[in-house]
Amino acid sequence: MHGDLDAHDTGAAIFAPEAFGLDDAAAELIAQARRFGARVLAPRAAQHDREASFPLENFRDMHDEGLLGICIPKEDGGLGAGYRTYCLAAAELGRFCGSTALSFNMHVCSTLWSGALSDDLDMSAAERAAHVARRRLHYRRILDDGAVYSQPFSEGGAAAAGAVAFGTEARPAAGGFIVNGKKIFASLSGAADCYGVLCTERGEGEAASRRNTLYLAIPANAPGVAVVGDWDPLGMRATVSRTLLFKDVFVPEDAMLMPRGVYFQAATRWPHMFLTLSPTYMGLAQAAYDFTIRYLRGEMPGTPPVKRRMFPTKQIAVAEMHVMLEQTKALWFQAISEARANPTKEQVLRAYAAQFTVMENANALATKAIRTCGGQAMLKSLALERIYRDSRCGSLMLPWTAEICLDRIGREALYEPGETDD
Numbered sequence: 369m370h371g372d373l374d375a376h377d378t379g380a381a382i383f384a385p386e387a388f389g390l391d392d393a394a395a396e397l398i399a400q401a402r403r404f405g406a407r408v409l410a411p412r413a414a415q416h417d418r419e420a421s422f423p424l425e426n427f428r429d430m431h432d433e434g435l436l437g438i439c440i441p442k443e444d445g446g447l448g449a450g451y452r453t454y455c456l457a458a459a460e461l462g463r464f465c466g467s468t469a470l471s472f473n474m475h476v477c478s479t480l481w482s483g484a485l486s487d488d489l490d491m492s493a494a495e496r497a498a499h500v501a502r503r504r505l506h507y508r509r510i511l512d513d514g515a516v517y518s519q520p521f522s523e524g525g526a527a528a529a530g531a532v533a534f535g536t537e538a539r540p541a542a543g544g545f546i547v548n549g550k551k552i553f554a555s556l557s558g559a560a561d562c563y564g565v566l567c568t569e570r571g572e573g574e575a576a577s578r579r580n581t582l583y584l585a586i587p588a589n590a591p592g593v594a595v596v597g598d599w600d601p602l603g604m605r606a607t608v609s610r611t612l613l614f615k616d617v618f619v620p621e622d623a624m625l626m627p628r629g630v631y632f633q634a635a636t637r638w639p640h641m642f643l644t645l646s647p648t649y650m651g652l653a654q655a656a657y658d659f660t661i662r663y664l665r666g667e668m669p670g671t672p673p674v675k676r677r678m679f680p681t682k683q684i685a686v687a688e689m690h691v692m693l694e695q696t697k698a699l700w701f702q703a704i705s706e707a708r709a710n711p712t713k714e715q716v717l718r719a720y721a722a723q724f725t726v727m728e729n730a731n732a733l734a735t736k737a738i739r740t741c742g743g744q745a746m747l748k749s750l751a752l753e754r755i756y757r758d759s760r761c762g763s764l765m766l767p768w769t770a771e772i773c774l775d776r777i778g779r780e781a782l783y784e785p786g787e788t789d790d
């Protein structure tokens with residue numbers, strides 16, 4: 369037994385349902401995620417982190433709990449959670465295992481983006497009917513067979529930041545597409561059943577355009593798919609984010625997780641879709657704080673019952689952590705509550721600010737937790753040093769890295785669309 373929270377300690381909800389005005393159905397689903405995190409994820413987290421191995425058994429158990437279908441619409445047999453409820457549930461998972469919560473996010477986005485988010489976007493009636501029929505095939509695989517999806521977008525260039533078209537290309541072919549390309553940092557590589565790949569549809573002689581981005585579910589066992597490279601990173605080790613190669617991979621038309629043109633529309637009209645990497649780190653921020661309270665009270669399993677809470681400097685540090693955590697929670701809750709199609713400029717800037725705040729503060733809280741709890745708290749037998757390493761990764765995650773959020777807030781606060789200084 370490691371010093372992670374013991375199996376029966378679920379703690380209190382990060383966002384108390386009454387205080388944050390959550391309805392009973394949302395509160396119950398979020399509580400289910402918290403109980404699952406404490407019971408199933410926490411005991412397995414240290415070993416997968418140490419081995420940098422993927423926790424596939426967590427996903428098998430999430431299938432049994434119905435969580436793989438958390439954002440699949442109810443009429444298709446899923447739990448039908450909306451954007452905010454999903455974010456709050458995912459944050460609860462992130463308290464117990466950052467890698468699982470982050471990988472889970474890649475899976476869930478395949479269903480959220482093709483589901484509730486796509487329902488908000490423009491399509492002709494025929495396109496929508498074809499889309500609903502196609503996504504149902506993927507939802508059935510997830511719900512019936514426990515299929516796990518991932519989201520490899522990054523290529524190592526400017527495409528994942530939204531600056532240029534993806535270099536991975538889908539050439540139209542009879543009945544589908546032929547895909548060629550490479551994705552780096554592909555969480556769930558070698559573990560997912562289907563890779564949800566963003567690529568550029570490009571006919572013979574056609575120029576690459578972001579407008580022609582296709583979102584394709586490529587089966588991991590399709591001929592021409594390979595996982596290469598090693599994976600031995602600082603943090604988020606159990607995401608196993610290796611490199612994927614696609615060499616003349618054929619996928620049928622029903623691999624489209626969104627109709628043609630709809631991913632581009634989503635990226636421009638539904639920007640909160642890119643805030644979905646933050647719940648994991650909201651959970652890690654809470655975990656760093658919770659650890660500190662328990663440790664200073666002398667109640668951390670696996671450590672001697674030595675109290676350290678009576679020192680004024682510890683109390684001030686905890687107070688500062690509390691203030692930072694409450695600031696983070698308030699901004700983030702507001703941002704995830706106003707996710708929708710066509711948000712106002714103010715809401716978009718707030719979403720960038722929330723992403724920046726969660727990603728930077730999660731690591732700031734973990735750093736402060738280590739300094740405050742002291743030397744014995746950073747031993748690898750305790751969860752805090754893993755929280756510290758995992759939380760460092762948040763600011764790096766494209767498309768909304770901490771730097772890109774600042775860059776956009778500064779520019780978009782000072783310039784209206786189309787404005788120049790000429």
Ligand SMILES: Cc1cc2nc3c(=O)[nH]c(=O)nc-3n(C[C@H](O)[C@H](O)[C@H](O)COP(=O)(O)OP(=O)(O)OC[C@H]3O[C@@H](n4cnc5c(N)ncnc54)[C@H](O)[C@@H]3O)c2cc1C
Binds near residue numbers: 519554603761766767
């Ligand atoms: C644990 C982990 C898991 C991941 N899992 C996935 C996954 O499942 N799928 C996936 O697609 N990706 C994933 N990523 C990848 C991630 O989003 C980045 O693509 C990855 O960190 C590689 O980035 P890079 O080194 O190429 O950064 P670069 O692209 O070189 O960027 C470096 C920095 O430069 C800045 N920058 C880059 N482009 C621009 C720009 N156009 N304008 C302004 N500033 C810019 C950014 O601040 C960025 O942090 C994961 C990353 C981590 C750490």
